[in-house]
Amino acid sequence: MPEPAALGQAKLLWTLPFDADWVTAVCFLGSTRRLAAGNNLGQVLIWDLPEQPDAPPPLPRRRLDGHTNAISRLVATADGRWLISASYDHTIRYWDTQASPQGQETLTLNARAREEAGRRGGKVPPAVEATVNVQPATQVLRGHRDWVSDLALSRDEQLLLSGGDDGWVVLWDRPAAKEQRRWQLPAWAYAVALSPDNRQALVSERRPLVFDSSRHAGVRLWDVTSGTVQRDLSSDFKGIYISAADYSPDGKLLALGRGGEVDGFNGKVFLLDPASPGKPRELSPGHQYGITDLAFHPDGRHLASSGRDTVVRLWDTAAAKVVQEIGKPRGSQFKDWIHAIAFSADGRWLATADMAGAVQVWAFSA
Amino acid sequence: MNPFCSKREHISRRAFLKGSLCTAGGLVVANWGGLVHSPTIAADVERRGKRCILLWMNGGASQIDTFDLKPGRPTGGPFRPIATRVPGIQICEYLPRLAQHTDKLAVIRSMRTESPDHPDGIYHMHTCYKMAERTPHPEIGAMVAKYLGRIDADLPSFVRMGPTGNAGAGYLGPQYEPFSLGRDGKLSYFTTPYVDAAAEQRRGDLWRLLETEFARDHHAEPFASHRLAKERAWRLLRAKSIFDTSKDWPEVCERYGNTDFGRCCFLARKLVEAGVAFVEVGQDNYDSHADNFVCHKANMQVLDPAWSALLEDLDARGLLQDTLVIWMGEVGRTPYINNRAGRDHYIRAWTIVLAGGGIKGGQVYGATDADGKEVKDNPVSEGDLFATIYTALGINPRTKHYVGTRPVWATPEGSRPIRELLA
Amino acid sequence: MPEDRRQRPIAKTGGATEMTRLPTQLWVFTFCCAWIALPSVLWGEERPLRQRIDAEVRAAWEREQITPAGLADDAAFLRRVYLDLVGCVPSYDEVRQFLQDNDPQKRAKVIDRLLDDPRFADHQANVWDQVLFGRHPLNPEATRKRDSFKKWLSGKFTRNEPYDRWVRELLRAEEEGSELFYVQFRNQPEEATVAVSRIFLGTQLQCARCHDHPFENWTQRDFYGMAGFFVRLVVLDNGGSGNQRRYTIGEKATGEVLFTGAVKDQKPGQKGEPVKPKFLLGPVLDEPPLPAGYKEPDARTAKTLPKPPFSRKEKLAEWVTARDNPFFARAVANRVWAQFLGRGLVHPVDDLGEHNLPSHPELLQTLTDELLAHGFDLKWLIRELVNSQTYQLASTGPSTEALPRWYERARVRPLSAEELLASFRQATGYDNANPNRPDGRLPNATEEYFLIFFGEPTNGLGEFQGSLSEHLFLNNSGQVWQFVQRRKGNLADVLLSSTEPWEQRVDRLFLSILSRLPSAKERQAFVAHLNSADGKAEARVAEAIWALINSSEFRFNH
Incomplete structure (x- = not known):
């Protein structure tokens, strides 16, 4: 595991084109060098990343077929075999990344960019083509009747927690792929997170009606074993939509991120102790226009946040300070989003899902 | 109740609480003569029937995310089409209840309009004229109030709630100004007397005595108009219990959806049932330059039950055949999805839906191309739309009024009613 | 009713109150006979305007076989003239005093008094403020509150500055307060064109903005010719904030109206040809070339602009208010008439085209000539109008019109x-x-x-x-x-x-x-x-x- 100081230097290793639509989810497959990313159309690709940082950008090896709408979250087991995806198509799917493929197809990974360049009469970049193995899911969980907005896998890999725009939170027995418990919210579930001890869940709620009295924002801690509210944090987050949440590996810290279209740099990270009441700490500066994702570094001390401002910030949670900013704000009046972020298991790499149609892989120098 | 209301925000709203009021209330004041004896007004009293409800999607709803889906296209977005009661007509999955009513709907997928922004679009889609002309055109509600309003009714002929039009009665005059309710359908300011009923009666009696004395040898129309408006104000207060939905709402709130908009749609039903000629209900939140999809999903979950329950109730009560229900906003939204996950204003190809009175339901009129960027068939202008609406309501779209010496028509020159849409 | 009034102490005194006791019909008879009895040859041109008004109006009644109302009683007259001259009903004391007054000249005297009342100037400023701005002026942030403008205008009425003079100043916009008129048309020379020609010239040009006028002589070129006088005006911000924000009107030495033809024929990206400024139905402006090497300051950043070597604004102000402008005097005579008598001799007041003829052509001509002869003295004109019998008629009678076409009773x-x-x-x-x-x-x-x-x-x-x-x-x-x-x-x-x-x-x-x-x-x-x-x-x-x-x-x- 790298020393905190080493996190000060992030270097872009590769930009992996995947421009069929916005890349919305990203995750490393356990401790392997495999990377999975999903997009707005429901496509999921898997890359094998080279060990050599100066190697040419790798091409995807697999494509996981079945989802018909945006991928909202990808999680994976530590052994790197199972990838689990949540989608706006109302389903959660299990993928055995070691299964033998059903066929092969050739993709043009930068088809959109080429089409765009052609239309503008500019220089058309050469096609980036890849031949991928295609495979279907091994399991499809149909417990939601609307978009599955977020998904969390417990540390021991026994539980899955999903939340949907149908207002239901569902706790799943992960190995059995069976529903264990469910409870309903007064609005849509937005972000979900499971504490490492499997006892507590954070679920944020929203009904995004700007000018209507039935607008709703809520944040609550739930007792997972009973499906009852442990603590209602809503009064600490009045009118704030929490779009992202993550527990630190030791479970002592819960990070929340403010999402949605918010003015200025109000996309703040909040830190709180999930075990005891107290005002949340607020990290500054916030992301412009809101936060999209949060991920604790395996060292338990650092936290990455991504936002609608094309920036990833790396925070030292103890010092409540930015360690560094990864990436530059892009665009003019409105920025593209980094939709999702993921650390590799060893904490040396960071992958980002870029709305512009790419996955970036960053390495922290030793 | 504190009779003062000095908040600036209330003042700054133009046409605030301006009532729509017709010229005569023959029953109460016939002895004053004047207006009530004019033959046109007598004809007005006889007129019955047609009504109009405008469901106003403030900010501009996205056609691709509601009625003109483009699944599998880059412009399509995450919503999926569903089959409806009418084979071949598909609409958005988030309008499941409305899908059971497509036999009543005429979906115009080929609106091509001219005013791309909010104030000008709101004006244009309420008047069918451009705001920049600076002619004081009346809103559709005022026009309907004038030609379909019942002048012997206690209730105003043009009632509105929520975010709605910005033109008012224009050249038709203050009689036809809208009577505005709160966003939640509650009565607004100056509708609660500060004197008790006995005092109101006493001062009213004194006032009537003065008027009777004065009217004996003063016959100018403005005097009569003043008196009639005063009586209307009193009669409105006597009839105002209709605006109180607290008793009947629990019974229907599940069907209409427990939202402000749902409640206003329910009130709209009650009002047309009571004879109000035009009711406009605004739903906000459509201007989704960012987060278009969550925005529209949330809105449709409010819209779907409210609109459906309204159509069901009108139908069940036999009112739908005489009540035209319009669903529209000031603009459509871009096929292109911007980098805030939003859609911006779009006027080249968008959708409006008509239902009920005078309209042939169960059809889609016009079409857009594969990505929804251009109208492929049968473009419809603001003028054509209004000519269709007015024709359906039995109002001559070429009705002429004057602004000073200048003639102005209800719809611009060259507008034509779309025959295919008319029952 | 008369019986009752006699019992009240106030009504006991004679004068005009006595008149009101006459049955209305008898009154009308007396009133008409008095006029008919005066042989017109004796009147000559020295007759005061008020009498010539009454004669013209009466001639129309005879022609149209109309029976007019009688004269308004003192109370009705007093309330009316207070409202018209000072914008407010009379006080209790003023009413009492007037009703008790036996002076046969008391109406003329109260008129004189009100014309000298400070409220007269304020009220006329209010009336004209509405003419010049209306309830919904353009550029509302800047023009919503117009205290400084009203103060400026009220000063004109206080000093009874001739109409042509203050309109000239208005169109020059150099006096403090006057600038607000142009501020409403900031960056919209077409709107200024419409407003100036409508208000001061009684012509409706707005149709010609987009196409040649359907039933008048105006063409689009007339419209854009007039717009050329406004196209160089610049509204300069002079600091302050909110209602205290101050402006001045600058004028550039360059800039032309570009004419692109009828709106329906326009194509996107079309440039248009420059149009020379031209007086309405008059000559093209004779404009000297700019001095060689003249350098225009940047109007976007300048705090003030120097007077241009040649000012179109000056030329326009002179032309609009010139004695021989065929529109100007006639338009204001008609407007002021309508202010007091209800209906314009040409109605509506700001549409004096050939398609819209006056109800009393000679009367309008007389008013126009007399106003010119009196050097655009509006106070004089108003005094004549409200002293006329026509103005002082009762508002009773069978007609339901708010503004009777033949002035047979007072307007409402x-x-x-x-x-x-x-x-x-x-x-x-x-x-x-x-x-x-x-x-x-x-x-x-x-x-x-x-x-x-x-x-x-x-x-x-x-x-x-x-x-x-x-x-x-x-x-x-x-x-x-x-x-x-x-x-x-x-x-x-x-x-x-x-x-x-x-x-x-x-x-x-x-x-x-x-x-x-x-x-x-x-x-x-x-x-x-x-x-x-x-x-x-x-x-x-x-x-x-x-x-x-x-x-x-x-x-x-x-």
Whole structure:
């Protein structure tokens, strides 16, 4: 595991084109060098990343077929075999990344960019083509009747927690792929997170009606074993939509991120102790226009946040300070989003899902 | 109740609480003569029937995310089409209840309009004229109030709630100004007397005595108009219990959806049932330059039950055949999805839906191309739309009024009613 | 009714009050005979304008076989002329005094007095402010509050500056306060073109903006020719914020109107050809070339602009207000006539084209000639108008028209929001109970509410329509209630404090609010109402005051 100081230097290793639509989810497959990313159309690709940082950008090896709408979250087991995806198509799917493929197809990974360049009469970049193995899911969980907005896998890999725009939170027995418990919210579930001890869940709620009295924002801690509210944090987050949440590996810290279209740099990270009441700490500066994702570094001390401002910030949670900013704000009046972020298991790499149609892989120098 | 209301925000709203009021209330004041004896007004009293409800999607709803889906296209977005009661007509999955009513709907997928922004679009889609002309055109509600309003009714002929039009009665005059309710359908300011009923009666009696004395040898129309408006104000207060939905709402709130908009749609039903000629209900939140999809999903979950329950109730009560229900906003939204996950204003190809009175339901009129960027068939202008609406309501779209010496028509020159849409 | 009046001390005295006792028909007869009896050869051109007005109007009655109303009684006349000249009903004392006055010249005298009243200038400034801006001026942030402009205009009326002179200054926009007129047209020379030609020239050019005028001589080139005089105007911000923001009008030495043809034929990206400024139905402006090497300051950043070597604005101001401008004097003669007599001799007042002929062509010509002969002295013209018998006719009679075409009775017009508020204050003694605030404004945003509910009471033809909202406001608002309820020194308080019999107090109530005595029936009803108070006299008095200020008799000037 790298020393905190080493996190000060992030270097872009590769930009992996995947421009069929916005890349919305990203995750490393356990401790392997495999990377999975999903997009707005429901496509999921898997890359094998080279060990050599100066190697040419790798091409995807697999494509996981079945989802018909945006991928909202990808999680994976530590052994790197199972990838689990949540989608706006109302389903959660299990993928055995070691299964033998059903066929092969050739993709043009930068088809959109080429089409765009052609239309503008500019220089058309050469096609980036890849031949991928295609495979279907091994399991499809149909417990939601609307978009599955977020998904969390417990540390021991026994539980899955999903939340949907149908207002239901569902706790799943992960190995059995069976529903264990469910409870309903007064609005849509937005972000979900499971504490490492499997006892507590954070679920944020929203009904995004700007000018209507039935607008709703809520944040609550739930007792997972009973499906009852442990603590209602809503009064600490009045009118704030929490779009992202993550527990630190030791479970002592819960990070929340403010999402949605918010003015200025109000996309703040909040830190709180999930075990005891107290005002949340607020990290500054916030992301412009809101936060999209949060991920604790395996060292338990650092936290990455991504936002609608094309920036990833790396925070030292103890010092409540930015360690560094990864990436530059892009665009003019409105920025593209980094939709999702993921650390590799060893904490040396960071992958980002870029709305512009790419996955970036960053390495922290030793 | 504190009779003062000095908040600036209330003042700054133009046409605030301006009532729509017709010229005569023959029953109460016939002895004053004047207006009530004019033959046109007598004809007005006889007129019955047609009504109009405008469901106003403030900010501009996205056609691709509601009625003109483009699944599998880059412009399509995450919503999926569903089959409806009418084979071949598909609409958005988030309008499941409305899908059971497509036999009543005429979906115009080929609106091509001219005013791309909010104030000008709101004006244009309420008047069918451009705001920049600076002619004081009346809103559709005022026009309907004038030609379909019942002048012997206690209730105003043009009632509105929520975010709605910005033109008012224009050249038709203050009689036809809208009577505005709160966003939640509650009565607004100056509708609660500060004197008790006995005092109101006493001062009213004194006032009537003065008027009777004065009217004996003063016959100018403005005097009569003043008196009639005063009586209307009193009669409105006597009839105002209709605006109180607290008793009947629990019974229907599940069907209409427990939202402000749902409640206003329910009130709209009650009002047309009571004879109000035009009711406009605004739903906000459509201007989704960012987060278009969550925005529209949330809105449709409010819209779907409210609109459906309204159509069901009108139908069940036999009112739908005489009540035209319009669903529209000031603009459509871009096929292109911007980098805030939003859609911006779009006027080249968008959708409006008509239902009920005078309209042939169960059809889609016009079409857009594969990505929804251009109208492929049968473009419809603001003028054509209004000519269709007015024709359906039995109002001559070429009705002429004057602004000073200048003639102005209800719809611009060259507008034509779309025959295919008319029952 | 006459029987009753004789019993009241005020009505006992003679003069005009006596006249009112004559049956109306007899009065009309006398009135007409008096005119017919005067042989026209004797009149000559020395006759005062007021008599020539009456003669022209009477000639039309004869031609149209119309029976006019009789002269208004003193009370009706007094209320009318107060409202028209100073924008407010007369006070109780003023009414009493006037009704008791036996002087046969008392009407002319009160007119003279009101024309010299400081409120005359303020009221005329209000009237013209509405002509020049309306309730919804363009560029509303800058033009919503127009105190400085009204002050400027009121000064003109205080000094009785000739109309042509102050319009010239208005169009030059160099005097403090006057600039606001052009500020409303910031960056919209077309709108300035429409407004200036409509207001000062009585011509409707707006159609010609997009296409050649359908039934007039105006073409699009006439329109853009006029627009050329405004295209170089620049509104310069001179600091301040909110209502204190200040502006000046600068003029550039370059810049042309680009003409692109009929709107329907226009194509995107079309450039258009420059159009030379041209006076309406007049010559193209003779414009010298710019001095060699002239360098234009950047109007976008400049705080002030130097006068250009050649000013189009000056030329326009001179041309519009020139004595030989065929439109200018005629337009204002017609407008001022309509201000006092209701209907323009050409109606509506700002459409003097050939398709819209005057009802009394000779009269309009006479007014125009006389106004020119009197050097655009509006106060003189107004004095003649309101001294005419035509102006002083009663508002009674069978006609239902608000603005009778043949002026056979007085016109009926709603009080403006400003007049109504001033009259509420006057009639109810509001200011006796409420010492003026330093800013002279009323509490609870009363002015704003009056503008909302009484600001626009007419339709596109200028016809009054009573509105529901107006009456909900009158019935249920605290803004109206504050005039009615008892406060020390106001009308309610005076009535309640008095020990006179209710009969006399009811007389005072009517004189204060309606500027007349009650009829027998009214007196009886009001006395009965107030007598049955059961210790709730305050409420009863408030109800009575409310009923009177809500009457149509009060709502209109008639």
